[in-house]
Amino acid sequence: xxxxxxxxxxxxxxxxxxxxxxxxxxxxxxxGQSIVYELKEYRKQPSKAVQDLRFAVERVDRIADTFVxxxxxxxxLFQEEKQRSQQQQLH
Numbered sequence: 001x002x003x004x005x006x007x008x009x010x011x012x013x014x015x016x017x018x019x020x021x022x023x024x025x026x027x028x029x030x031x032g033q034s035i036v037y038e039l040k041e042y043r044k045q046p047s048k049a050v051q052d053l054r055f056a057v058e059r060v061d062r063i064a065d066t067f068v069x070x071x072x073x074x075x076x077l078f079q080e081e082k083q084r085s086q087q088q089q090l091h
Contacts, residue, residue: 019025042049 019028042052
């Protein structure tokens with residue numbers, strides 16, 4: 001049996017075990033229903049799909065900007081610590 005078949009069987013068994021839990025099944029069902037509802041709404045109002053996509057992209061952009069700022073702050077802290085360490089070694 002190929003590794004692909006074994007992986008598919010393992011994933012299927014995992015999904016079945018996961019869905020044995022009633023709360024999980026209910027949550028998956030509700031999630032699926034909400035997706036179908038949203039898709040129907042987008043079909044009726046394509047401009048809503050564009051608006052929601054634009055909102056999501058803007059949100060990702062803001063998150064990315066914040067992440068870059070945090071990385072820059074961390075880099076600055078490391079540089080400051082490196083300079084302090086070098087100054088202490090000189091004295």
